[in-house]
Amino acid sequence: MDEPAPHPFSQLTPNLVQDALSALGLMGDGRLMPLNSYENRVYLAHLEPGTPLAAEHPAVVLKFYRPGRWSHAQIEEEHAFANELAAAEVPVVAPLAVGGRTLHQHGNFAFSLSPRRGGRTPELSDAEALEWIGRFIARLHTVGARQPFAHRPAVDIASYGIEPRHWLLTHHALPLEVERTWADISQEAIDLIAINQISTFNNNQFDIDKNSLSTLRLHADCHPGNILWTPTDRPGGGPHFVDLDDCRTGCAVQDLWMLLAGDRLERQRALGTLLDGYEQVRHFDRRELALIEALRTLRLIHYSAWLARRWDDPAFPAAFPSFGTPDYWRGQINILREQIEAMQAPPLVV
Missing domain, CATH: 3.30.200.70 (Phosphorylase Kinase; domain 1)
Known part of the structure; x- marks a missing residue:
């Protein structure tokens, strides 16, 4: 061989x-x-x-x-x-x-x-820090809304759901014992998103329930690890981004939902604090809250395909040893089932 x-x-x-x-x-x-x-x-x-x-x-x-x-x-x-x-x-x-x-x-x-720029992961349980991050993201979005990207892709159902699902199945990335179940549940999730949440992406707008939402240039991978915090008693202290490698076009809520953790009540409180800061700088369209669980679902599918596509890089098997096992995919099946329920529940309200 x-x-x-x-x-x-x-x-x-x-x-x-x-x-x-x-x-x-x-x-x-x-x-x-x-x-x-x-x-x-x-x-x-x-x-x-x-x-x-x-x-x-x-x-x-x-x-x-x-x-x-x-x-x-x-x-x-x-x-x-x-x-x-x-x-x-x-x-x-x-x-x-x-x-x-x-x-x-x-x-x-x-x-x-x-x-070189240092810092630590921000304390998202600190309401003052979370409100500050909300203002920070709003400032980024104010600049992001000035003009569209010409070459960067979008956070949409095609590139985050349909294409990665197709890649995983056509490249036989799943063990046979779980492939059919995952294929069915992931298709059910994508169908639900397409019908009820994000139906199309066209001309820099999402259609949600046939009512367009504006899009803009985003960080698009705004999880806590991509925000570093420096002491506020130093010049330039507070949050800063260190990585725009995944910047894309999408709705503003894409840069907010990954900062929400815990149960529904905890996420709702955190979202309220983020938006308290955000709306000191920029208006936020509350209709976008209905996209949160759809975006979370798409990211799950996209993330699994990202890991599978990178498996020839020795850094990935070393860092993600459980990926690709039947237990990994059974876990993904269960999470997707939970996401289908979450997408059918009322969205967070702030």
Whole structure:
């Protein structure tokens, strides 16, 4: 049997990372630390004193994009959005321009540089912090609503539900003993979304119950791990985003629902606090609350397909050892059944 081809990231050695820096006229001092990232590869590199950028940024973060995932136009649009946000004083970590460009190529890899920025996961049980995050997301959305993306995709039923489900089934990613049950329950969930929740995506609008909802440029992957919090007694303290890699078009609620945890009452309280902050800056259309469980369901299907598609990357089996087992898929079947019930229940009201 032929040996599987090595994964593209196997070429990304420390020497290649240092060479990529050198190709930009930057000299690393040899210290290189891999940072936590599954989709891409991210490294903290320290610069030699006297090298360009070193006075202001003694250490930089290099992000090597997964080959074949995004086009250069899509990555450059992400960078332009980040820089537009930074220009509007929305706290995001935007890529650094070197030689007039933010996206660079070295060998087989597109990569970018950004400043090092630390922080911790915010305490979502802290009402003051949650309200602050609500204002923060509203500021991002105010900029996001200025113009549409030209190249980035949308959070919609096709790309988050129909296509990933089709991929999983046609690539036989599920064990036979659970494949039929998952296929049936996932189709039932998608049908329910299509009929009652998100029926179409067209001309930068969602149709929900045949009444259009506005869409805008989003972070789109706004879970607590993508928001870092720094002490508020320091300049620039509070929340900031460190990753716009998944930015897409969609409804504003997409950037809110992943910050809701706990039982229904706890989620409702958290949502109320988020919106208290959000609406200090920007109006929120309450009709979007009916999308929350549909968006949660689509993310479940999309996430399983994401893991399956990345299984040839050695980082994934090591990090997600239970994925792909019959028990994993039985768990997904049960969650989808719960989501079907949740989508049929009255939405959260604030």
